[in-house]
Amino acid sequence: RAQAATPAPEKAEVPGIGAIIAVASGKGGVGKSTTSVNLALGLAANGQRVGILDADIYGPSMPRLLHISGRPQPVSGRIIRPMEAYDLKVMSMGFLVDEETPMIWRGPMVISAITQMLREVEWGELDVLVVDMPPGTGDAQLTMAQNVPLAGAVIVSTPQDLALIDARKGLAMFRKVDVPILGIVENMSYFLCPDCGGRHDIFGHGGAKREAERIGVPFLGEIPLDIRIRETSDGGTPVVVADAGGSHAAIYRDIASTV
Numbered sequence: 001r002a003q004a005a006t007p008a009p010e011k012a013e014v015p016g017i018g019a020i021i022a023v024a025s026g027k028g029g030v031g032k033s034t035t036s037v038n039l040a041l042g043l044a045a046n047g048q049r050v051g052i053l054d055a056d057i058y059g060p061s062m063p064r065l066l067h068i069s070g071r072p073q074p075v076s077g078r079i080i081r082p083m084e085a086y087d088l089k090v091m092s093m094g095f096l097v098d099e100e101t102p103m104i105w106r107g108p109m110v111i112s113a114i115t116q117m118l119r120e121v122e123w124g125e126l127d128v129l130v131v132d133m134p135p136g137t138g139d140a141q142l143t144m145a146q147n148v149p150l151a152g153a154v155i156v157s158t159p160q161d162l163a164l165i166d167a168r169k170g171l172a173m174f175r176k177v178d179v180p181i182l183g184i185v186e187n188m189s190y191f192l193c194p195d196c197g198g199r200h201d202i203f204g205h206g207g208a209k210r211e212a213e214r215i216g217v218p219f220l221g222e223i224p225l226d227i228r229i230r231e232t233s234d235g236g237t238p239v240v241v242a243d244a245g246g247s248h249a250a251i252y253r254d255i256a257s258t259v
């Protein structure tokens with residue numbers, strides 16, 4: 001009789017964490033980290049216990065986005081306590097190395113760093129852990145998608161053809177390792193001009209929605225290109241917290257309630 005397969009140790013669930021969700025993009029600069037942090041804050045605003053793991057170890061952005069400095073403290077043995085900001089538990093390579101240190105690690109070291117940040121951190125009880133993945137679809141990303149027990153992945157893309165082609169590779173990557181696609185978010189979807197009141201589709205519009213329909217995954221929402229999103233991120237208080245009553249915060253909370 002066939003025996004139930006034992007999952008590989010790196011695939012084992014992380015005790016205390018309900019679901020681990022990856023936020024990924026086919027290429028850099030499309031707003032993956034901005035979306036990750038606001039999605040995590042949206043989940044927290046909706047009443048969930050949330051952590052964020054900054055797995056973008058070559059370009060960690062959580063220290064800046066959440067205005068966190070200092071070092072995580074040891075708890076016992078190899079276990080360290082995550083940092084905290086705005087009701088989120090946060091772990092990032094940015095807390096462990098200074099900003100000037102170039103990361104020149106090879107694939108296997110990257111994987112082991114991520115595994116440690118996942119398993120040797122005292123996350124406590126979390127409903128959701130959001131993982132801000134490194135951009136792209138190379139070997140490191142594939143192995144990570146394989147090694148982290150992911151409940152699903154959210155893909156971030158701009159409406160542009162080029163970004164969408166890369167996003168498609170991201171979709172294919174998660175499918176290859178049997179991670180369900182929770183949906184696609186279109187970032188920088190449109191621009192509402194504060195002066196003329198007009199709407200401008202700077203990078204085109206609607207490409208991500210068409211792509212989602214074409215491949216049969218949920219379309220999660222459109223986020224405008226807006227200076228407040230950039231300013232609040234740079235200021236270390238992302239828009240979901242900084243403008244909690246505003247329209248952008250509402251968009252992210254809506255996305256958070258659909259994933």
Ligand code: ADP
Pocket residue numbers: 025027028029030031032033034035061135187188223224225226227229230231233234
């Ligand atoms: P990635 O993680 O994909 O590299 P980031 O989240 O770091 O991208 O975003 C790249 C830059 O674009 C940042 O300066 C960020 O503040 C800005 N940005 C991202 N999304 C938006 C948006 N919807 N409106 C305005 N600026 C944005």
